[in-house]
Amino acid sequence: MNGIPMELGLLLSAVLFVLGLIGVMVRRNLIMILMSLEVMLNATGLAFIVAGSRWGQADGQIMFLLILTLAAAEVGVGLGLALQIFHRFHTLDADSVNEMHG
Amino acid sequence: MMLILFYIASAVAVFATLMMITRLNAVHGLLYLILSLLAVGVLFFLLGAHFAAVLEVIIYAGAIMVLFVFVIMMLNQGQKTVDQERSWLQPATWIGPSLLALILFAELLIVIVLGGSAETGQLVDSKHVAIALYGPYLLAVELASMLLLAGLVGAYHLGKPMIKKTWGKKS
Numbered sequence: 001m002n003g004i005p006m007e008l009g010l011l012l013s014a015v016l017f018v019l020g021l022i023g024v025m026v027r028r029n030l031i032m033i034l035m036s037l038e039v040m041l042n043a044t045g046l047a048f049i050v051a052g053s054r055w056g057q058a059d060g061q062i063m064f065l066l067i068l069t070l071a072a073a074e075v076g077v078g079l080g081l082a083l084q085i086f087h088r089f090h091t092l093d094a095d096s097v098n099e100m101h102g
Numbered sequence: 103m104m105l106i107l108f109y110i111a112s113a114v115a116v117f118a119t120l121m122m123i124t125r126l127n128a129v130h131g132l133l134y135l136i137l138s139l140l141a142v143g144v145l146f147f148l149l150g151a152h153f154a155a156v157l158e159v160i161i162y163a164g165a166i167m168v169l170f171v172f173v174i175m176m177l178n179q180g181q182k183t184v185d186q187e188r189s190w191l192q193p194a195t196w197i198g199p200s201l202l203a204l205i206l207f208a209e210l211l212i213v214i215v216l217g218g219s220a221e222t223g224q225l226v227d228s229k230h231v232a233i234a235l236y237g238p239y240l241l242a243v244e245l246a247s248m249l250l251l252a253g254l255v256g257a258y259h260l261g262k263p264m265i266k267k268t269w270g271k272k273s
Contacts, residue, residue: 003104004149012112012145016119016138023123031128031174035135039119042142042162045154053149056224058234061154062242065235068161069246073253075166079173080260086177 009050016043030082030092034075041071107209108148114202115141121198128174132167133199137206139163144206147213153228 016039023036045064052060082092089096118138125131139162146155235243 004108008108008112009145009149012115015116016142019116019119019123027123029128031170031177032123032131035128035131035170036123038135038162038166039122039138042139042158045158046142046145049146049149049151049154052226053151053224056226058226058230061151061226061231062235062239064151064154065157065231066242066246068157069250072161072166073249073256075169076253076257077260079169080257083173083176084260092177 006054013043013047028094030094034078041067111141111144114205132170136163136167137199137202140206144209150225153231
């Protein structure tokens with residue numbers, strides 16, 4: 001049977017997710033926001049791996065693979081947006097981009 | 103025994119994440135983020151998901167973090183970088199991540215020395231993952247490839263006009 005209780009793994013996943021959420025809400029640097037998003041996606045993957053290990057099925061790892069793909073695509077587009085914002089506004093502050101007029 | 107390793111790796115992951123979201127400098131935060139990802143990779147190994155642990159280290163801590171490093175280095179101003187590099191190489195910036203990495207390395211050594219009995223959880227090897235991935239999940243793999251293509255096109259499109267604009271400014 002499983003040596004690591006599933007509740008502990010899920011609790012750790014929730015703690016990491018909340019830490020990433022706090023990072024997204026508190027920080028105003030765009031790079032730091034993207035890094036906190038990575039932490040949140042990683043915590044979700046950890047929850048899937050814990051569940052897959054609990055029942056001995058491969059589905060958890062496959063979901064982790066899909067989350068990995070999503071994270072890679074998200075980081076590519078997000079960092080492109082950060083570069084674009086830095087070259088137009090000369091700052092990485094997320095609050096300075098609140099004008100929507102083209 | 104394995105539960106102790108699990109606790110230590112979880113503490114490293116939570117502590118590294120906590121340090122990451124409180125760092126003022128993005129590069130310091132990046133160091134701690136890499137440590138957090140490595141700790142989660144050790145957790146995957148302890149949970150019996152070896153394939154996911156390898157992918158976590160190679161793709162997350164390797165490829166995606168390299169993207170972050172590239173962008174952070176691209177956004178530097180150039181004339182200040184020498185002073186920044188000098189301040190970044192102070193022991194206070196790298197001693198914390200190094201200690202955490204040392205803890206994870208010691209855990210890996212313990213697992214390797216103890217041999218196969220160190221795996222907790224139910225071992226799901228990569229063969230079962232591959233069979234399920236190309237069997238019932240074939241459509242999801244195709245969708246993931248299309249998502250990656252969309253991300254590639256989006257990143258290319260977002261990166262291209264920036265170069266044109268800086269050229270226009272210089273000339």
